[in-house]
Amino acid sequence: MYWNPSAECMEPEKLRELQTKRLIRTIHHVYQNVPYYRNRMQETGVAPGDIRSLEDLALLPFTTKQDLRDNYPYGLFAVPLSEIVRIHASSGTTGKPTVVGYTQRDIQTWAELMARTLTCAGADKNAVIQNAYGYGLFTGGLGVHYGAELIGASVIPISGGNTQRQIMLMKDFGTTMLTCTPSYALYLAEAMAEEGIDPTRDIILKYGVFGAEPWTNGMRREIERKLGIRATDIYGLSEVIGPGVAFECEIQQGLHVNEDHFLPEIIDPATGRVLPDGQEGELVFTTITKEGIPVIRYRTRDLTSLSREACQCGRTHVRMNKVLGRSDDMIIIRGVNVFPTQVESVLVTYTEVEPHYLLVVERVNNLDRLEVWVEMSDRLFSDEVRRVEEIRHRITRELESLLGLSVGVKLVEPKSIERSQGKARRVLDKRTLS
Amino acid sequence: MVRQLSVFLENTKGRLAHMTRVLGEAGVDLLALSIADTTNFGILRAIVDDNEKALASLRAAGYTVNLTEVLAVTVPDRPGGLAEVLETLLEKGVSVEYLYSFVRNPKEYALILFKVDDVAAARSILESRGVRILLQEDLYDLK
Numbered sequence: 001m002y003w004n005p006s007a008e009c010m011e012p013e014k015l016r017e018l019q020t021k022r023l024i025r026t027i028h029h030v031y032q033n034v035p036y037y038r039n040r041m042q043e044t045g046v047a048p049g050d051i052r053s054l055e056d057l058a059l060l061p062f063t064t065k066q067d068l069r070d071n072y073p074y075g076l077f078a079v080p081l082s083e084i085v086r087i088h089a090s091s092g093t094t095g096k097p098t099v100v101g102y103t104q105r106d107i108q109t110w111a112e113l114m115a116r117t118l119t120c121a122g123a124d125k126n127a128v129i130q131n132a133y134g135y136g137l138f139t140g141g142l143g144v145h146y147g148a149e150l151i152g153a154s155v156i157p158i159s160g161g162n163t164q165r166q167i168m169l170m171k172d173f174g175t176t177m178l179t180c181t182p183s184y185a186l187y188l189a190e191a192m193a194e195e196g197i198d199p200t201r202d203i204i205l206k207y208g209v210f211g212a213e214p215w216t217n218g219m220r221r222e223i224e225r226k227l228g229i230r231a232t233d234i235y236g237l238s239e240v241i242g243p244g245v246a247f248e249c250e251i252q253q254g255l256h257v258n259e260d261h262f263l264p265e266i267i268d269p270a271t272g273r274v275l276p277d278g279q280e281g282e283l284v285f286t287t288i289t290k291e292g293i294p295v296i297r298y299r300t301r302d303l304t305s306l307s308r309e310a311c312q313c314g315r316t317h318v319r320m321n322k323v324l325g326r327s328d329d330m331i332i333i334r335g336v337n338v339f340p341t342q343v344e345s346v347l348v349t350y351t352e353v354e355p356h357y358l359l360v361v362e363r364v365n366n367l368d369r370l371e372v373w374v375e376m377s378d379r380l381f382s383d384e385v386r387r388v389e390e391i392r393h394r395i396t397r398e399l400e401s402l403l404g405l406s407v408g409v410k411l412v413e414p415k416s417i418e419r420s421q422g423k424a425r426r427v428l429d430k431r432t433l434s
Numbered sequence: 435m436v437r438q439l440s441v442f443l444e445n446t447k448g449r450l451a452h453m454t455r456v457l458g459e460a461g462v463d464l465l466a467l468s469i470a471d472t473t474n475f476g477i478l479r480a481i482v483d484d485n486e487k488a489l490a491s492l493r494a495a496g497y498t499v500n501l502t503e504v505l506a507v508t509v510p511d512r513p514g515g516l517a518e519v520l521e522t523l524l525e526k527g528v529s530v531e532y533l534y535s536f537v538r539n540p541k542e543y544a545l546i547l548f549k550v551d552d553v554a555a556a557r558s559i560l561e562s563r564g565v566r567i568l569l570q571e572d573l574y575d576l577k
């Protein structure tokens with residue numbers, strides 16, 4: 001189902017024309033209204049008039065999260081505060097948060113994009129959407145909320161946390177769609193199992209829309225099986241707009257980027273060179289309709305690739321692959337790049353293992369060592385040491401052959417790895433501490 | 435036949451104390467216990483007076499727990515008493531995965547818990563040799 005077929009299935013030629021017009025307008029807008037962009041363009045020797053086609057985008061300098069921090073709080077806003085109707089901020093792991101502002105029209109655009117997303121994921125005006133993304137400065141909660149209201153669904157603005165109440169309302173209110181992070185979806189499934197609730201029988205939940213952290217197809221299958229739903233991946237980040245930048249269609253082969261509003265590029269994270277479609281690299285976005293805080297070539301640190309092949313769903317917008325990991329979440333061990341998602345892809349093949357895990361990297365006698373902590377689960381457990389050790393060795397061998405380096409696997413007690421109700425922490429790199 | 439509780443424990447300080455505290459607070463009595471450990475983790479095996487209560491309290495506290503059938507037998511409390519039982523099982527092709535001793539009856543028998551690969555076979559073999567197999571209720575009587 002489409003929310004806005006004329007936009008979502010726009011003929012490629014027409015789409016390019018629209019994008020070009022919008023890009024040119026955006027560049028003029030930021031050049032005139034944001035001193036930071038004007039200075040950066042002048043330093044690079046690019047004038048607004050030099051940007052005449054989509055290819056000219058590559059002439060412009062990148063913007064990073066650090067640039068947003070350096071201009072804290074409102075330095076990159078392109079309109080006066082009187083035009084801003086909403087402010088969100090993402091918590092910084094260090095120092096100041098990054099702040100974004102929305103005009104009334106930005107809020108409408110965002111709602112439109114989330115309406116496309118939720119409609120594609122199975123919602124309509126009859127849906128009861130339990131929105132377990134956090135409400136507040138985080139964009140997840142309100143982003144989903146406005147899109148759900150726009151399509152006329154009934155929204156339960158429950159926000160994150162309070163698992164017992166989530167389960168109670170899900171049963172009593174007849175929730176048909178759940179929106180939260182994928183790790184929280186699994187956590188909910190576990191909590192239901194503990195309470196003796198069978199989600200495939202005791203609740204009517206049919207759809208889930210999960211994002212805000214990378215997850216594998218294996219994890220998708222586990223969520224779908226445990227909750228008895230269809231699970232859809234969404235992508236977004238507050239610097240670009242929030243959730244709704246890209247969403248998965250029913251074909252489940254990548255996420256359609258809402259290209260009439262955002263231009264994606266894939267670059268080599270080391271050199272900044274633009275990479276051709278199909279190649280993996282860092283995802284970069286330029287917003288072409290945003291008024292409050294447009295971003296030009298914003299480096300997401302998310303690693304993926306783009307595909308422009310026609311999609312069977314009928315949408316013409318470019319697809320990005322599921323995010324592989326973050327260029328800053330990637331760990332390098334003895335010269336080998338390791339992504340938590342690779343480890344996860346092995347763990348989920350052990351259906352009895354909940355994919356709750358942590359990669360712990362240490363430097364022992366000048367040698368980097370990777371240890372993967374995996375939480376014990378009921379079906380993996382045995383009263384016999386030999387059987388438990390057998391499974392541990394099997395996981396170890398599979399990880400070693402996939403990653404190409406030696407790995408230690410440590411089985412830990414259930415729930416001993418920190419669960420966040422937001423983003424799951426997958427890496428503990430102790431090398432930087434010593 | 436007796437149902438044994440097995441609990442997964444990390445080899446970190448205080449886990450055993452914590453686990454036994456959970457059982458104590460739930461009012462569960464430990465009748466016997468043994469721990470098998472590796473450098474990585476440990477498996478605690480215990481006979482308790484209330485399996486349901488023990489399972490519920492440990493699961494609520496976040497432990498991985500299961501119940502396993504084991505054989506509780508009395509063997510003559512004299513040199514060679516256990517060897518006779520083990521040899522009998524061995525002859526008939528039943529392998530013992532592990533065993534540990536239970537409370538000691540001060541008179542003539544030692545009580546041993548066996549985990550074997552074929553419980554039914556082991557049971558009939560031992561019974562045919564006059565070895566007494568205890569039931570869960572028999573153990574509760576020894577409290």
Ligand SMILES: [Zn+2]
Binds near residue numbers: 250251311313315
């Ligand atoms: Zn599609």
